Amino acid sequence: MSVAPVAPAIAPPGPPLWLLAEVTYRCPLHCVFCYNPLDFAQTGRGEELSTADWLRVLREARALGAVQCGFSGGEPLMRDDLEELIAEAHRLGYYTNLLTSGVGLTRERATALKAAGLDHVQLSFQDSTRELNDFLSHTKTFALKQEVGEIIKSHGWPMVMNVVIHRLNIDHIDRIIAMADALGAEYMELANSQYYSWAHLNRDHLLPTSAQIRRAEAVTDAWREKVADRMKLFFVAPDYHEGKPKKCMNGWGNVFLTVTPDGTALPCHTARMLPGLAFPNVREHDVRHIWLESEGFNRYRGTGWMKGACVTCPDKEKDLGGCRCQAFLLAGDPAATDPVCPKSDRHGVVQAAVAAADAGEVPARPLVFRDPKASRALSG
Numbered sequence: 001m002s003v004a005p006v007a008p009a010i011a012p013p014g015p016p017l018w019l020l021a022e023v024t025y026r027c028p029l030h031c032v033f034c035y036n037p038l039d040f041a042q043t044g045r046g047e048e049l050s051t052a053d054w055l056r057v058l059r060e061a062r063a064l065g066a067v068q069c070g071f072s073g074g075e076p077l078m079r080d081d082l083e084e085l086i087a088e089a090h091r092l093g094y095y096t097n098l099l100t101s102g103v104g105l106t107r108e109r110a111t112a113l114k115a116a117g118l119d120h121v122q123l124s125f126q127d128s129t130r131e132l133n134d135f136l137s138h139t140k141t142f143a144l145k146q147e148v149g150e151i152i153k154s155h156g157w158p159m160v161m162n163v164v165i166h167r168l169n170i171d172h173i174d175r176i177i178a179m180a181d182a183l184g185a186e187y188m189e190l191a192n193s194q195y196y197s198w199a200h201l202n203r204d205h206l207l208p209t210s211a212q213i214r215r216a217e218a219v220t221d222a223w224r225e226k227v228a229d230r231m232k233l234f235f236v237a238p239d240y241h242e243g244k245p246k247k248c249m250n251g252w253g254n255v256f257l258t259v260t261p262d263g264t265a266l267p268c269h270t271a272r273m274l275p276g277l278a279f280p281n282v283r284e285h286d287v288r289h290i291w292l293e294s295e296g297f298n299r300y301r302g303t304g305w306m307k308g309a310c311v312t313c314p315d316k317e318k319d320l321g322g323c324r325c326q327a328f329l330l331a332g333d334p335a336a337t338d339p340v341c342p343k344s345d346r347h348g349v350v351q352a353a354v355a356a357a358d359a360g361e362v363p364a365r366p367l368v369f370r371d372p373k374a375s376r377a378l379s380g
């Protein structure tokens with residue numbers, strides 16, 4: 001008698017330790033590298049989750065074991081109920097983070113957020129110069145951000161500064177770190193742009209040259225020694241240049257749960273672009289069902305879905321085949337080996353992009369700023 005082969009069991013996932021609450025796509029800024037989906041404008045104000053919905057999501061995720069909650073957007077301060085949401089998250093025992101451009105963080109709101117129990121604020125800058133900061137965000141926000149830096153410090157939060165790094169600002173890295181030091185930042189994240197969403201659209205303007213990256217790393221290392229007693233510097237290297245796939249989101253459905261403004265639950269904030277996957281909505285399902293049972297969260301868990309070079313690769317448990325969104329964007333197949341991997345049969349696409357950057361090629365098409373009009377035009 002023949003016995004049917006038994007599919008290897010996938011170990012049940014641990015809890016969604018990190019809940020990212022993208023409470024709104026509204027944002028006064030228009031960053032050319034924005035990570036929000038290109039079609040964000042289709043999600044109108046009327047479709048945002050209500051306060052009651054968010055409070056329920058916070059409770060359900062916490063009951064499942066979530067310990068950290070990031071409030072993000074868009075600009076999360078655009079929501080008037082942010083204090084209420086943070087107070088509930090704090091009461092439930094989350095460690096709470098606010099990820100903000102600083103717009104809307106007045107002294108009054110900062111005091112109210114502190115009273116609500118907010119633990120941590122991450123302030124983003126676009127550059128160390130007014131000109132480039134304001135150009136990249138298409139707003140006049142540089143001076144305001146400096147003020148917000150002072151507000152954050154005076155409310156006793158650790159000062160965490162984030163700057164997305166790309167070809168247009170990477171040569172300012174020395175001044176960027178000096179600015180963070182002058183503002184009293186304890187943590188500085190120099191995050192090379194990840195090429196998804198608006199950054200992917202603008203990639204050929206934004207991808208740094210290999211020489212720029214080497215210089216920036218050397219400058220950062222020198223600063224690390226200089227400020228070792230007061231500031232931690234994180235330089236997040238770009239995977240295009242490293243040729244090393246990242247264990248994206250620490251593994252699909254492993255640790256991260258993102259809930260978008262309209263309630264769609266995602267294993268990462270860009271996964272909605274992937275074709276053939278229906279992602280669940282918190283309006284229709286509770287978080288336990290979403291995390292444990294839904295097709296959207298189970299499809300790329302573990303290694304059983306892999307194909308191509310990943311199947312027999314000794315590194316497959318280490319990086320889990322890289323990023324599914326990048327595989328889709330660059331290879332047209334979410335289950336393909338991430339093309340940043342040299343073993344991918346589409347690695348040439350990444351090499352060509354880096355070669356074009358190294359050759360100083362600039363596309364004829366101008367930069368596209370993130371705004372609702374551009375979003376509607378791009379999403380038809």
Ligand code: SF4
Nearest residue numbers: 027029031034074101
């Ligand atoms: S990246 Fe810029 S435009 Fe996008 S949400 Fe953040 S601040 Fe707003």
Ligand code: SF4
Nearest residue numbers: 309310313316321341
């Ligand atoms: S072949 Fe797949 S598993 Fe191996 S290093 Fe490349 S992306 Fe990672």
